[in-house]
Amino acid sequence: MNKQSQQGFTLLELAIVFVIIGVLLSYVFLPARAQLETANIKKARAKLVEIEEALYGFAIANGRLPCPTFPNENGKENPANPAAYCKGSANITGYIGFVPANTLGLKGEVNCDGLLMDPWGNPYYYSVTNADITGTEAIFIVQNAQGILNAGGPAVASATANIKVCNDLTAACNAATSSIDNAVAVIFSTGTRQRNNSATEDENAGQGANIASSCSLPAYKIGSDALYYSALRVEDTNKEFDDIVSWISPNILYAKLLQAGYTLQ
Numbered sequence: 001m002n003k004q005s006q007q008g009f010t011l012l013e014l015a016i017v018f019v020i021i022g023v024l025l026s027y028v029f030l031p032a033r034a035q036l037e038t039a040n041i042k043k044a045r046a047k048l049v050e051i052e053e054a055l056y057g058f059a060i061a062n063g064r065l066p067c068p069t070f071p072n073e074n075g076k077e078n079p080a081n082p083a084a085y086c087k088g089s090a091n092i093t094g095y096i097g098f099v100p101a102n103t104l105g106l107k108g109e110v111n112c113d114g115l116l117m118d119p120w121g122n123p124y125y126y127s128v129t130n131a132d133i134t135g136t137e138a139i140f141i142v143q144n145a146q147g148i149l150n151a152g153g154p155a156v157a158s159a160t161a162n163i164k165v166c167n168d169l170t171a172a173c174n175a176a177t178s179s180i181d182n183a184v185a186v187i188f189s190t191g192t193r194q195r196n197n198s199a200t201e202d203e204n205a206g207q208g209a210n211i212a213s214s215c216s217l218p219a220y221k222i223g224s225d226a227l228y229y230s231a232l233r234v235e236d237t238n239k240e241f242d243d244i245v246s247w248i249s250p251n252i253l254y255a256k257l258l259q260a261g262y263t264l265q
Helices: 011-062 199-204 250-259
Strands: 079-081 096-098 125-128 163-166 180-183 185-189 227-229 244-248
Touching: 011 185, 011 244, 011 250, 163 185, 163 244, 180 244, 199 227, 227 244, 244 250
Parallel strands: 163 227
Antiparallel strands: 096 125, 125 185, 163 180, 185 244
């Protein structure tokens, strides 16, 4: 009787099998990851719309835009003088910070610093113009007694004090940039941020002194000025841009205030 020998797989054959399995799994997981990223982008954009609407509502109710919040402030705006001025600090000017979700009555997941988080676990950023009728670092962009400044007033019509939003990633963002929009407030998500950021993203959050966490989280990157980039997503190496940015136009804010019963002064 012939004895049939049994032979197992060689290492080379096993390696080929694992490579094939890895390729097949990549076709399964890569689309799922892309779908998750697309869903997160949609969620972030929807939340920015919600935040913007809440800011309009706050302005109509209070005659001004709120101050930003900072770590360990329970999501509340923090004015040094609630009647006028945003809180400053040793690291930043008072009008650059994070969305005051508690003050605005916004729902959503917050971290241990009390900051409203985007789908990637990063805080939503918020900055408000530092221009007002006195020219100081204040947040009043409208006057009391149900009146707002007219186009010739010294508030948000100022060319140097407004927030600037640049949409050309190839050009330096400054007051002289042609592709620019004036804003009284800007809100944004930093997107995935799982890589070294490009200079354009660092303009939004990364050029200023970091803000320390109150609960042992990594320090938060922050901007250092009133200049911001807003553009479509870019994945080119060293030119990546995935910030999702929204801003409030002074003209739209004026229109909403007028519709709510405010009058020009």
